[in-house]
Amino acid sequence: MSENPTTLPTQLGGGEDLAALVNVDDGLISRRIFTDPAIFELEKERIFGRAWFFVGHETEIPEPGDLVARPVGMDPGILVRDDEGEIRVLLNSCRHRGMRVCRTDRENARFLRCPYHGWVYKTSGELVSAAAESHYGPDELRKEEFGLIQAAQVDQIQGLIFATWDPEAPPLQEYLGDMAYYLDLVFGRTDGGLEVVGTPQVWEVDTAWKFGTDNYTDNYHVFSTHHSLVDLGMLPNDPDFASHGHMIDAGNGHVLHFVQGPPDDEEFRAFGLPEELREQMRRNLPPDKLQIAEPSGISVGTVWPTFHYMHLQSSDVIDGKQEPFMNLRMEEPISPTRTRMWAWFMVDRTASPEFKRRSQECYVRTFGPAGLFDQDDMENWEDCTRANMGPAARRYTLHHRMGVDREPISDWPGPGRVWADSYGEMTQRAWYGQWLRQMQGE
């Protein structure tokens, strides 16, 4: 791999300073950063070439040779468990002409054979043979140098596998910082953790990718965007109902929130888990983490820039019972105005078959592209994208000012900067602050 450029320009072609576009302290963010092709080009290098990206969960590739095709940022990747059982992330591109060597979404393979000229790689990435190899002179092919390109770093937390193309990136634990504490809390609560069920839902939306990331740390929209469900009695008819929680800036652009129910609501606690899983949680989590988990009904978090978990609960029918579900999300930008959305359903491995069935059913009815909630989110993001693009609109800023004057609290059991009100744009501003730092080449 070529070296990363060490000096990066901080100005766009027109001479504008990126810092002038993102005013985190005042919460005023230029509309340009969402759809401007020049900014998108810079993002490819400075964000998608450098950050850590979620590629899949270890339960998706349990056996040697199991592989799934996944983007790593904006490049096509292969997440594979090789013959030795080691998890690897490879660039899905032959070293000869760059042809895709894995051409399914999932398979179990001993070798990856490029259709173009018949170069064959082991699942470890090693180049083992090429067709008509005798036509290469002794020093021409150089198999040992031309294995599939490996992600610069691959690591996991709670079975969630992340990779980066940047050898200079900090190791995953350091990159996650305080976010690791919360991922351990949310994903490590039950015996054996959580598992992916089936395969991700994937769909493509005409939206700038940052409208997705913005929305995953936004509780304020719930009452209005999802008002159809208020109308049907499936959400409380109270504009403040999703505000009874805590927003957390975990540093480095990682953000999350926990929403607590009223003290007398026994259901909207402990993530809505059934009693047998709550017992496991009490056993597995240390007291400080339990103090956060016990009163919390939902939690949603972002590992900067594009990975999100949404641990929600909702009823799926009118007058129905609320069920909890875990949903992982990721944005894969296709162009400045088009984004591929990835969504996985997860459930606690040791849960009862009935809970697993109902949790998944409730997820798929309420979230994902056909979900009663999610349908309307995508509508917002598309229309935001279209209405922010014009030459007049992009002279103006968007308003992320809620909570700019709000002070963090000091009596929270976990790390990070924490605010005791889950309506507020503190976490969006933290995400855009990291965006600016990365785009400035820091």
Added chain:
Amino acid sequence: MTESIDSGTRIKPGTDLYAEVSDLLLREADALDNYRYDEWLGMLTEDVTYVMPVRTSQFLTDGKGFHGDATFFSDDRESLTTRVRRLETEFAWAETPPSRTRHFISNVLVHEREDGELGVRSSFMITRTRQDHGYQMFTGERQDRLRRGEDGELRFAGRVILPDQTVITATNLSVLF
């Protein structure tokens, strides 16, 4: 899935039963394209199941690409009724104002099973436009089970929607299939 839906006796085009099935498919498409959702619910049995699995690209030797239990829809009568009631609110933004859809149904194969249920396999092409956006299109296969009620009417007792796309190129799936 294909094996079970095609079991039993083939009902050929030109027969009264085939014409009755065709008529139901056409009336259903007409109801959906013209926002007559309660009429559509009336075409479903009380125990209807409505499922769209997620498709993946896999080698043919590994099947037709339906891996595990992932779905886009996993509905029953109660949840479909909730979808319809939602569309009737003023706040279902994905369909407010509503999309224009056109359900094209073709390639209809009908089999009659020993228990009297009909297995109906068809191809669909659904076009959708909304606001001033361009077309979105859904194609695939529907596998329907039809059962005759005590009133003599055929109704849908089960539908499996097999999308052709592995990546759905659409804003969302807020339309019915």
